[in-house]
Amino acid sequence: GNSTSRYVGIWYNNLPIQTVVWVANRDSPINDTSGILSIDRNGNLVLNHNLSTIPIWSTNVSLQQYQRNGTSVIAQLTDIANLVIVLKTTKNVIWESFDYPTDTFLPYQRLGFDRKTNQSWFLQSWKTNDDPGKGAFTLTFSTIGKPQFFMYNNDLPWWRGGPWIGSILAGVPSVKRERATFNVSFVEDDNNVALTYNIFYKSVITRIVVQESGFFQTLTWDNQKNQWNQFFSEPVNQCDSYGICGSNSNCDPLNFKDFKCTCLPGFEPKFPLDWYDSGDGSGGCVRKKGASVCGNGEGFIKVVSLKVPDTSVAVAKGGLSLEECKKECLRNCSCTAYVVADVSNGESGCLAWHGDLMDIQKLTDQGQDLYLRVNKVELGNYDIPS
Incomplete structure (x- = not known):
């Protein structure tokens, strides 16, 4: 966008249009050129303004049990756009950006919630096209009754994708039509409620985004036209407005x-x-x-x-x-x-x-x-x- 603020983000390396899929410090931009990203002595990835002592963003993982063993960590950006912190010795992942989505849902990521820890994996729109701060729209699974897919406008229900009914979300029939391209799966057990998807063809670049205007869109990259094409979008019509x-x-x-x-x-x-x-x-x-x-x-x-x-x-x-x-x-x-x-x-x-x-x-x-x-x-x- 046209913003002069600086952010730590992840975007596609080889596309002519810069397309950001994740932002670390979405609500805490740096307004000059002084940002420093580093791993601190506790093994956390931290973003500092100048050399100020209090980071403006941190992965904030408690690493004490690893520190006792003198274990060091490394940060890696994987090919599926997941930024991970791993223990050098065991390669165990102790933090990943996939657990903290911004506005974009990528293949192999999950949306839902962990019943044991109450952690929720949800999408939240940008404020504006140039401001990745938390916007008005969130896409998540509701935990009340039978879990179902919901988009909220601030705290009010905006659009409902419905429950998983075996092969599709009840309110998103278009997903069924695209099963030749997508493999969508859903887990609901004592530990997790999680929706995930992957793409059958590795050459297809796909993302699902909650736009700041309140639309939930699936987009695929068109190599011929050098643009993002919309696969499907919700809500579609007046009846999609909740209630x-x-x-x-x-x-x-x-x-x-x-x-x-x-x-x-x-x-x-x-x-x-x-x-x-x-x-x-x-x-x-x-x-x-x-x-x-x-x-x-x-x-x-x-x-x-x-x-x-x-x-x-x-x-x-x-x-x-x-x-x-x-x-x-x-x-x-x-x-x-x-x-x-x-x-x-x-x-x-x-x-x-x-x-x-x-x-x-x-x-x-x-x-x-x-x-x-x-x-x-x-x-x-x-x-x-x-």
Whole structure:
């Protein structure tokens, strides 16, 4: 950019356009030519302004257990753009820049969180094109309920990529279409929740970036045109704005009329005047008056091809068949809906919601079927077996 501030950063060595993928001192620029990067006597990589004693940036690793053995360390920049500090003797990595991303997600890096240490690996946009300081947008996995991919604008949900459903993120169907180029994998266990990817062809240069404008983009380098080409970008349309239609409603981006929100079957607008007169769906929908869905002949209807609702109020039930899911949900009056949890091979397990259904969207591609709890009157209006 045009900034006169100085930073320690990592960028591609052989591209004609300088493309920075990581910045160490993003919020602490050096405003003259005096920066010194060195390894201090504790084995940390530190950035000092002049020869001032307090570093403006440090890897800040506690190395006491290594120091006792008199072990020295080296800093290396690997070919996958990971800056690492390793012990000279054992080559063990004791710090890596991949654990502290800036705005860019690179192959072999991970996004998610460590359940044991509470460390989170997330992206945060630059402030502006010329200022790599922490910007307004963060891309991360939410830890509440079933983990799901979220972008926040400051602290407010901006866009939701949804949970991992076996081969894709529920709200990013475009990833499935690009599987010939990418190999995306996801781990969710007692230790970690982590999404990572790699590229099948080493010659393809790819990065995923959270832009300061709030877009999450996948870009690949075009050698012929000497430019970055966009593979896909989110959010795409109005319905991608988190909760634009409130709860218990469905946003259809292909509804070309001005109003894209419809209440789910069995629900009605919470604020009818706003909904019908002002075209404001943010108040969402509530269950129709007098509709009993507890021990009164209720059942489930299938609402097809959706981005599944916000999973912060969902519970994952591994190993259950769809029929078992239905029985379990029916027994529990607080269970409002369920879907298949893993669509990758033979559809297994389920996600069950206990509460309002938020941020549902009609998808034209790779959508999931939602089994929605309705009362017996509503059930009679549908031919789909309950």
